Amino acid sequence: MVFQDEAAFRFVGGRVSVDLTATRGLRWRDRGVERVPAPADLARWFVEAGLTASPVPVSAATHRSALELREALYRLMRGRVLGEPLDRRAIDVVNGWAAKAPPAVRLTADGSEKRLVKPTAGELLALVAHDGVDLLGGPHANRLRECSRDTCTLLYLDASRAGSRRWCSMEVCGSRDKMVRYRRRDAE
Ligand SMILES: [Zn+2]
Numbered sequence: 001m002v003f004q005d006e007a008a009f010r011f012v013g014g015r016v017s018v019d020l021t022a023t024r025g026l027r028w029r030d031r032g033v034e035r036v037p038a039p040a041d042l043a044r045w046f047v048e049a050g051l052t053a054s055p056v057p058v059s060a061a062t063h064r065s066a067l068e069l070r071e072a073l074y075r076l077m078r079g080r081v082l083g084e085p086l087d088r089r090a091i092d093v094v095n096g097w098a099a100k101a102p103p104a105v106r107l108t109a110d111g112s113e114k115r116l117v118k119p120t121a122g123e124l125l126a127l128v129a130h131d132g133v134d135l136l137g138g139p140h141a142n143r144l145r146e147c148s149r150d151t152c153t154l155l156y157l158d159a160s161r162a163g164s165r166r167w168c169s170m171e172v173c174g175s176r177d178k179m180v181r182y183r184r185r186d187a188e
Pocket residue numbers: 147148149152153154167168169173
C-alpha cells in the first residue's frame with residue numbers, strides 16, 4: 001500500500017482538465033480536502049502538472065476563477081459519469097474560459113517537444129478549459145469514470161482497451177481495495 005499525503009496533488013486523471021478537478025480531494029467528506037488553498041498553490045500545480053517549467057504569477061482573482069472553473073468541470077464530468085443532465089451554469093463557466101486564448105506554443109530547437117511560450121495563469125486556465133471542452137464534447141467522454149473506492153472519488157479517463165478500469169490508480173486505490181476485501185474475507 002502506498003502512503004499518500006492528503007494534500008499532495010494527484011495526476012491520475014489522464015487529462016489536464018480531469019487532473020484540475022483532483023485539486024479538491026476526498027469529496028465524500030463534508031468539504032473534502034482543498035489542495036490549492038492559496039494562489040501560490042495553484043502556481044505550484046501549474047508546474048507539477050507540467051504546463052510550465054517556472055511558476056507563473058497567480059492573482060487572488062485568478063485563483064478564485066480557477067476554483068470556479070474546477071468545480072464547473074467537476075460537475076460536468078461527474079454528471080457525465082452518472083448520466084445526469086449537465087448543469088447549465090457549469091457549462092457557462094467552462095465556455096467562458098474556453099472562449100479565451102490559450103498560451104502560444106512552439107517546437108523546441110530540435111523539433112521534438114512542444115513548449116508553451118511564457119504562459120500567463122489566465123492562459124493556462126483557458127488551456128485547461130479547452131481540454132475540458134475537447135474531452136466532454138469528444139468521443140472519450142464516455143470513458144470518464146469515478147474511482148470505485150468509496151473513500152477516494154477521484155475522476156479519471158479510462159484508456160484501457162476494454163474500458164473496465166475501476167480505480168484512479170492501481171497502486172493506491174486498487175491495492176487498498178484488494179486489502180479490504182482480503183480482510184473482510186478473513187473476518188467472515
Ligand atoms: Zn482512487
